[in-house]
Amino acid sequence: MPEPSSTSPLRFTGHKYLTQRLVLSTLTGRPIRISGIRSSSPTQPGLAPHEVSFLRLLDTITNGTIIEFSYTGTTVVYKPGLITGSAAGYGAASHGGVLRHELPKECNRGISWFLIPLCMLAPFSKQQLNIVFTGPGVITSATQTGDVSVDTVRTAILPLYTQFGIQNNIELRILRRSCSGPGGRGGGGEVQLVFGHQVRLPKTLHLLNAGRVKKVRGVAYATGVAASNNARMIEAARGVLNQFADTYIFSDVSSAPLLPSEKGPPGVKRKVGIGFGISLVAESSTGAVYSADVASPPSGGEPPEDIGRQCAYQLLEVISKGGCVSSIGANTVLTLMAMGSEDVGRLQLGRDVVGSEDILMLGRDLRGFGASGWGLRDADDGEGDIVVSVVGRGVGNVGRKIA
């Protein structure tokens, strides 16, 4: 619920957890002031291109947001507005209800870096969210900067929303694939997110049984390189995983996106975002998902067998950490739980998942935004997991409020 904007902004420092804080600020309506963003860096002080782009994205899907930068970009004051989604009259009307967001070519983060926080906002939007990410900076694959691929978002993050009763009309279309371009920057892919299920409050969640992994699914993708790379990745990954579970990995081959070249004569296009990668998702009998992602580095030099095997081992590692949600989805689930109705939700997480910097910082940030602290206790089943109890704040959807 937005408090009067006259309240003093919450203060944060540093560029870490930027999206998380912006999302919490938008959901709770509390203005924030983030200072010291890479202020000690002599070469690249202030916000990076992808961070500026994320702020613009927030501005696009909200109404009444005020963003103020300092001269050097090391300080940002963010006063959130209402999340309107693709409502008519806010730029979407001219494109048939679809918002377009263009990413600059300097962007070195995968599209999932934008999608995952955006999906946290979407259920609380006033109208459905229908947005196309386009431009020379869209990287759909996993990246060297640690982002998951768009396939993982679709198969491992979006299903988490089902647990909260948010499941209708949600779609993530991959219109054009792309791996990271030269130097890990830029790609040229295209992705459309339709998030059409808006709720007043997400359901209170009780996830205490992780179940057992019953199948592994995956997508191997190759853009602009031979399809045999996919086959080789799949074979190596299956070699590791077949002894555990039913494994099936899809193969998707596409040509590399063409972008106008900066050098050379105008009109000449060049291929960017060439590479290959693999995304694996393991699903348990109770619906818990674990995912792993590896993509070829932009510099090349990794054989596809290694990529496939690394991804399989990463998946085993994630499964071994246990819990009902892996560390990739934990932020999403915990944030939605904190926004839920004023009731205690419980979530069993692996010990190493709770004991990670990201989750600890999320807990602290949530409390900073006025949510109550988490309760931690050991799980009963002797697996060594931790049960996190989260009291919802009843924030919910301001745009859909009745009475």
Next chain:
Amino acid sequence: AQKMHGRRRPYRTAELARLMYDESLTPAQILRRWRGDQNAGATDMDEENEAEEDEFFRKAKDDTASDDYEDRAIPQYDYRVLERKWTEEENLEDLRQRFASANLSSGANA
């Protein structure tokens, strides 16, 4: 499972709950304190912590490299360590309990 969880037993949950909201510590410090001095195993998290310490001293000269340490969704794994871990029969047997096909012999659904 016993080997893995036996190692983690010192990581008490109540301890983490207590440390978590201590605003005088950074998350990295909390984790180090929570784990105690058990860094012998050198898990990937420890490496990340070390990397961050390194970053502190390196920041002035090599900023592009330190950018890699921001907000990763996938932690940086040392794949050689992982490969060694997940080719050891003992670890594989432990992990098999997490799969629905636990009672099948290996390679049953090839």
